[in-house]
Amino acid sequence: MTHEKADIAPAEGLAKSVENPDRAAPHPAALIEAMRSLGYTLEAAVADLVDNSISHGATHVRIQFDWAGRDSTLSISDNGHGMDEPQLIEAMRPGTHNPRADRAPQDLGRFGLGLKTASFSQASRLSVITRAAGHAEAARVWDLPFMAAANDWILLREASEEARRHASWMLGQPSGTTVVWERLDRLVGDALSDNTNAHQAFLEAADRVTKHLSMVFGEFLVGANSVKFEVGNVKLGRWDPFMRDHVATQILPIEELRWGHHSVAVQPYVLPHHSKLTKDEFERAAGAKGWTAHQGFYIYRNNRLISAGGWLSLGLTRDEHLKLARIRIDLGNDLDFDWKLDVRKSVASPPVALRQELRRIARLTRERAQEVYRHRGRQILAVTSHDHSSVWEGRLMRGRTIFRVNREHPVVQALTANDDGGRAVEALLKLVEQTLPLASIYIRHAEAPEQQPAPFDDTKDKQFGEMLSDLYLGVLASGRSHQQAIASLSALSASKKRPHLIAMLDASPPVPKELD
Structure with missing residues (x-):
C-alpha cells in the first residue's frame, strides 16, 4: 500500500496552522x-x-x-x-x-x-x-x-x-x-x-x-x-579618560573611517608621562581598573561610553609601556548591529571592513605612546654621570689576557655586597669567568661576524624589562636608593638602546616582596 504525499500550497498550509495553532508561550x-x-x-x-x-x-x-x-x-x-x-x-x-x-x-x-x-x-x-x-x-x-x-x-x-x-x-x-x-x-x-x-x-x-x-x-x-x-x-564629576584639559596631552589628528554608507570618527590621544602629572592627576587618570587595563579603544554611542579600553581583538596586546595610548571612536545608534552591540550595552565589536584601518591607527598611537617613554628614558640616560656600560673588563695576568666581571660596577657591587646572597653571587661570577669559551667566541666571530648578535638583540622588551626589575630589586636590597638603582641600570649599554624601559622602571618600580 502506498501513500501519496499531499500537495498543499505554502499559503494554504499556513492558513491551516493559523486556524488551529500550537501555542508555545514561555513559562x-x-x-x-x-x-x-x-x-x-x-x-x-x-x-x-x-x-x-x-x-x-x-x-x-x-x-x-x-x-x-x-x-x-x-x-x-x-x-x-x-x-x-x-x-x-x-x-x-x-x-x-x-x-x-x-x-x-x-x-x-x-x-x-x-x-x-x-x-x-x-x-x-x-x-x-x-x-x-x-x-x-x-x-x-x-x-x-x-x-x-x-x-x-x-x-x-x-x-x-x-x-x-x-x-x-x-x-x-x-x-x-x-x-x-x-x-x-x-x-x-x-x-x-x-x-x-x-x-x-x-x-x-x-x-x-x-x-x-x-x-x-x-x-x-x-x-x-x-x-x-x-x-x-x-555629586558626580566627569572622568575624562583622555585628559583633554592637560597641556601635555598629545591630541593626534582625527580620522573619519567609511564603509558602505556609514562612517565613524576616530580620535587618538597620548596621555602625559607621570612626571608631568601631580599625584592626584596620575591616580585619577588611572581610572577604576588602572592604567594598563584602560589603554586602547573607547567606544562611545551618542556620547555614552560603551567600552573603556582594550584593543578590540585586533591582535594587539596590552603592555605597560603603551598605557598612555587611548583612542576614541564615536558611533551613532544606527550602527548598533554593524558593531554587534550587546543587550547590556557594554560590548561592541568593529565591522570587518574597518579592522585594518583601526589596527593602523592603533599602531601609530602605540608608537607615539612608547616614544613618550623613550624620550623620558633618554633624559635619564643623559644625566648618568659615569660610564658603566659594560660589566666586563680585560686584564693582563702573567702574560695572558683574561676577562673578568668588573667588581666595581655599581650593579655587581650592589649584588655581591648583599649579606644573604653575596657569596653565592661571587662564586657564580668566578665560575662564569673561568669557563668563558673565548676560543669558540673568537672563531665564530671571525668566520661570520655579521651573524653575531649584539647583547640582548634576541630578547624581547618584556623579558628585558623583567630582568631590569630583578636587578633593580637586587640593587635596592643592598641599601641603594631608587635614584641610585636607576642610575646604575641606565648606564648599561643594553639599556641605552631601550630607554623607554628605563623610563617605565623609573615610573613604576617593582615593590620588594615582604618575607613571611
Missing part, C-alpha cells in the same frame, strides 16, 4: 530566571536604567543606596518626561520595542529590555512610579516570586511604602520617574542589617557605581546641556 518563571542571568554587573545594570532617564529628557538623576540588610533598596529617580499609565504598562512589557526599528538619533536604548533585564539581574521586586506632565501618578510592580507562584505575567498596581518613599523627590518635580529595586537578592542576599561585612560590601558597591557612572556618562556631566547626577549625597 514566566523559567524565562525570568534566564533574563536574570544575562551577565549584568551592578554598575552596568544601574547605567542601563540611567540611559532611560537621559533618553526621556532628564536634567537631574538621583541614585540612592539604602542599607537595611535583606530589606536594602536601590532607587534611580529623574525629572524626565515621565509616563502616563498606558505608556508605563508598555514600558514594563519585556521586549517593548523591536530592536530592528529605527530609534530617535539621541535615543540610548535599543532592545526594549533594559529596564526589565537590568532590574531582574539585581532584585526580585521592581517598582516603577512615574508621572507625566498633566497626568496622574501611575505605578506598576513586577514581583518575581508572585509571578512564579501564579505562573503568569501579572503586573501589580500598588507600590510598597518603601518604594513610595523613594519617589517623594520625583513627585515634587513637574514630571519624572522613579525605579526602585527591592529584595536585592543578588547584591545583599539574606544578610541581616547588623552584618558589618555585608554592609561594607554594599558601600563598596555604591562606590563602584559612582565611579562607573562618572566614566560612562562623563560627556553628559559638562557643557550647556549637562545633566546633574547624584549618588547619595555625592
Whole structure:
C-alpha cells in the first residue's frame, strides 16, 4: 500500500496552522530566571536604567543606596518626561520595542529590555512610579516570586511604602520617574542589617557605581546641556579618560573611517608621562581598573561610553609601556548591529571592513605612546654621570689576557655586597669567568661576524624589562636608593638602546616582596 504525499500550497498550509495553532508561550518563571542571568554587573545594570532617564529628557538623576540588610533598596529617580499609565504598562512589557526599528538619533536604548533585564539581574521586586506632565501618578510592580507562584505575567498596581518613599523627590518635580529595586537578592542576599561585612560590601558597591557612572556618562556631566547626577549625597564629576584639559596631552589628528554608507570618527590621544602629572592627576587618570587595563579603544554611542579600553581583538596586546595610548571612536545608534552591540550595552565589536584601518591607527598611537617613554628614558640616560656600560673588563695576568666581571660596577657591587646572597653571587661570577669559551667566541666571530648578535638583540622588551626589575630589586636590597638603582641600570649599554624601559622602571618600580 502506498501513500501519496499531499500537495498543499505554502499559503494554504499556513492558513491551516493559523486556524488551529500550537501555542508555545514561555513559562514566566523559567524565562525570568534566564533574563536574570544575562551577565549584568551592578554598575552596568544601574547605567542601563540611567540611559532611560537621559533618553526621556532628564536634567537631574538621583541614585540612592539604602542599607537595611535583606530589606536594602536601590532607587534611580529623574525629572524626565515621565509616563502616563498606558505608556508605563508598555514600558514594563519585556521586549517593548523591536530592536530592528529605527530609534530617535539621541535615543540610548535599543532592545526594549533594559529596564526589565537590568532590574531582574539585581532584585526580585521592581517598582516603577512615574508621572507625566498633566497626568496622574501611575505605578506598576513586577514581583518575581508572585509571578512564579501564579505562573503568569501579572503586573501589580500598588507600590510598597518603601518604594513610595523613594519617589517623594520625583513627585515634587513637574514630571519624572522613579525605579526602585527591592529584595536585592543578588547584591545583599539574606544578610541581616547588623552584618558589618555585608554592609561594607554594599558601600563598596555604591562606590563602584559612582565611579562607573562618572566614566560612562562623563560627556553628559559638562557643557550647556549637562545633566546633574547624584549618588547619595555625592555629586558626580566627569572622568575624562583622555585628559583633554592637560597641556601635555598629545591630541593626534582625527580620522573619519567609511564603509558602505556609514562612517565613524576616530580620535587618538597620548596621555602625559607621570612626571608631568601631580599625584592626584596620575591616580585619577588611572581610572577604576588602572592604567594598563584602560589603554586602547573607547567606544562611545551618542556620547555614552560603551567600552573603556582594550584593543578590540585586533591582535594587539596590552603592555605597560603603551598605557598612555587611548583612542576614541564615536558611533551613532544606527550602527548598533554593524558593531554587534550587546543587550547590556557594554560590548561592541568593529565591522570587518574597518579592522585594518583601526589596527593602523592603533599602531601609530602605540608608537607615539612608547616614544613618550623613550624620550623620558633618554633624559635619564643623559644625566648618568659615569660610564658603566659594560660589566666586563680585560686584564693582563702573567702574560695572558683574561676577562673578568668588573667588581666595581655599581650593579655587581650592589649584588655581591648583599649579606644573604653575596657569596653565592661571587662564586657564580668566578665560575662564569673561568669557563668563558673565548676560543669558540673568537672563531665564530671571525668566520661570520655579521651573524653575531649584539647583547640582548634576541630578547624581547618584556623579558628585558623583567630582568631590569630583578636587578633593580637586587640593587635596592643592598641599601641603594631608587635614584641610585636607576642610575646604575641606565648606564648599561643594553639599556641605552631601550630607554623607554628605563623610563617605565623609573615610573613604576617593582615593590620588594615582604618575607613571611
